[in-house]
Amino acid sequence: MLSPRSAEVVRATLPVVGGAINDITAVFYPRMFAAHPELLRDLFNRGNQAAGTQKQALAGSIAAFATALVEHPDERPDAMLSRIAHKHASLGVLPEQYPIVHEHLFAAIVEVLGDAVTEEVAAAWDEVYWLMANALIEIERRLYAEQGVLAGDVWSTWVVAERVEETGVTATFRLRPADDSAEVAPFRAGQYVSVRVPLPDGARQIRQYSLTDAPGARERTITVKREEGDPAGEVSNRLHDTVRVGDTLEVSAPYGDLVLDDADGPVLLASAGIGCTPIVAMLKQLVEDGHRAPVIAVHGDRAPDAHALRDERAGLVGKLPAGTDLTWYEHPEQPWPAERTGLVDLSDVELPEGLHAYLCGPLPFMRSVRAQLIERGVPASDIHYEVFGPDLWLAAA
Known part of the structure; x- marks a missing residue:
């Protein structure tokens, strides 16, 4: 060194x-x-x-x-x-x-x-x-x-096959290769792709979006939250406002190191807001693998109408033999249990031995969940996380 x-x-x-x-x-x-x-x-x-x-x-x-x-x-x-x-x-x-x-x-x-x-x-x-x-x-x-590409040559063209409005500010885009005969790079649950979008001023700005498909799928499915502000939301707003079925997008090969281990042990999947997207892919993998150990899916959100992919997530957890689905809303619709109103609180959640945790969401949420898990005896080495955007966890360490 x-x-x-x-x-x-x-x-x-x-x-x-x-x-x-x-x-x-x-x-x-x-x-x-x-x-x-x-x-x-x-x-x-x-x-x-x-x-x-x-x-x-x-x-x-x-x-x-x-x-x-x-x-x-x-x-x-x-x-x-x-x-x-x-x-x-x-x-x-x-x-x-x-x-x-x-x-x-x-x-x-x-x-x-x-x-x-x-x-x-x-x-x-x-x-x-x-x-x-x-x-x-x-x-x-x-x-x-x-991925079988030359350095930097990660881009290919995909066609929007379906668009689904998930909430008032989130939309799902299901993509298929523009060339039906093209070989599609494999990916692992939890990985993301970059999307390169041409903007009115001539720029081609890039953003990352987690894949919500199960590994092995030939399609690419991303759920995009509309962000506020300019330039913060210039890509998400462009996608929401202009991209329809039949349009094309430049999409990168899949990358990302927050992926499920091959272990068969107990898993906690914790997300907040649009951080639910890689968790959905992980749940699909666990279902396909016939995972039998406990799976605790934890999610925090502002309100039920802001919770993207809620029904899909609940359906996946329901297919797991030892699946538990726990959601906290800051502003829930009534009736809703008081112990799951507000921010995610794991103090009364049973955590099995040998748990591996995967976190995705805003940095304050992940810091809070990580601290709670460590306090409950989960080793820091068994807590994995994904940050959307620049990794400020390092900057604040």
């Missing part, structure tokens, strides 16, 4: 660089987009840029990677790298884009920290960057190869 001298320098300067990393990323992105406007137009999520969440996620990942290098020099933080690499692969990120990031990131470091960036400090952090970048490039190369 890090050379001994670089490890010593990074350990000594980590408080300074880590403390300034948000200022560094605030300089980095405008520099890079000024030099390469096509990256903001066609690759980076403009909504995340406007909200500042991408900046926070990048800062968190760099700080976490550097910390791991100096605190655990014989280990590589593969879980963090895998999550980033899957997202990059779904966007079609190329190896030649890493030198672009390097150029503008290090210029931003020098601009923010000034004389504190000696040649020795610059060389040590350069080593950190390329250790992380080369690891991601290698993982992404493998991910592309697994």
